[in-house]
Amino acid sequence: MLNPVWLHTFRTLVEVGHFTHTAEKLNMTQPGVSQHVQKLEQSCRQSLIRRINKRFELTEAGRILYDYALQHAAREQALLAQIQHDDPYQGDCRLACSGSMALWLYPQLLNLQQQHPLQIHLEVAPNHRIISAVANGDIQLGIVTQPPIDARLSAQLLGDEPLCLVLPKRYQDKPITVELLQQCAMIAHPDLEHYLQLFLNKCGHPGFDSCHSSDFPVIGYINQIHQILQPVRQGIGATVLPLSAIKAYNHQQDLYIAPTQAPVTEALYLLQRKHQPLAQRYVMLKQWIDQHWQQMASASQ
Structure with missing residues (x-):
């Protein structure tokens, strides 16, 4: 794996075009910049630049590595943006319930998915598998018919079916x-x-x-x-x-x-991991399931 600090130094050098100015921009010494480039060359087992007096030119390996460095920086920015922006109506949603509950729940989830850019993954499984999947972190929310005894889980009473x-x-x-x-x-x-x-x-x-x-x-x-x-x-x-x-x-x-x-x-419980903060989309989903279940229960009375 390439050292991301060396990679950042190399990308900055290519964009600035001068060792001294690169050192100033990164608050480094000029020998430090040169050392990072040399370490990258050792890791890649290829020459990355060709010095010409006070200038330099990229080798073919250097151009390939610079393109990679740009992609790496873009992915890092996208990741940081995703982490910092916790959208309650966007992202991957993984939950599980019984087959009978899925007959009612899945069409409701499809309606929600039509309105928002959510990726819905609904697993149909018996109680013991749902409890295990939530406890292990494979599923974030589960609907079961018995409160779990696993200390890693918390259960909210959804209602009586x-x-x-x-x-x-x-x-x-x-x-x-x-x-x-x-x-x-x-x-x-x-x-x-x-x-x-x-x-x-x-x-x-x-x-x-x-x-x-x-x-x-x-x-x-x-x-x-x-x-x-x-x-x-x-x-x-x-x-x-x-x-x-x-x-x-x-x-x-x-x-x-x-x-x-x-x-x-029969009582229904909504499960989640006890000490794991939920992303906002799961907070929304819990409230949405509770609201729609109560509406369905009221209409059935």
Whole structure:
């Protein structure tokens, strides 16, 4: 790697065109300027200048190095400008959430990206991977359904997301019983066991709280979040999903969301590293996510 101080001296010498004047401009001695040039020549293993009396001419290697020195100075200025100007609506944004949350969040982020020069990178992952990615600094913000125990992280409660039992339309207005749900059978997905157990524990329907998710037969499985509701729409089985995933589905009118005796919700947390100051674009993004989530939650009530 070329010494940046020597490189700066060489670039100044080429632009000033005189050793003594270069030394004066850089508050150096003339022998110091000569020494920097000699050290660069040793590093490059090429002669950079050819002295002609009190003047000098650049060699071909010297011209190439001067062009490099200009590019290096320009990159350094651009870097300093970027560091000093922390624009809340420009730059790279890396965040992660569950697949069901992404169905709601990603279209909202695209709208934001259309308005501002942001680069949005949204990772869809389970809770444990999101927590690990935020803790390791690979992702700056994460949305999860459980507060982390990792001391490196801080969590802000975003709100409570409703969990919904979704059935084929033919079950509309029928009493929701254990027998009906067993008869309907379940469309499984990676989070069904967790969601279904929460629903059984909290929904308030008689007999549900004494059931286990394994008590209900599975008639199909799909691990693509945007496809989970298709077999429900076609009357094949039921499933449990967050409300945000259902609202992102284009055929909600063909589904039946079963009423509950008590609210069934799951808490959502917004994660970041505890002692790492966020760039302004992430501060903006946290506020923006919180605002849009609250708007969506209010509209759902």
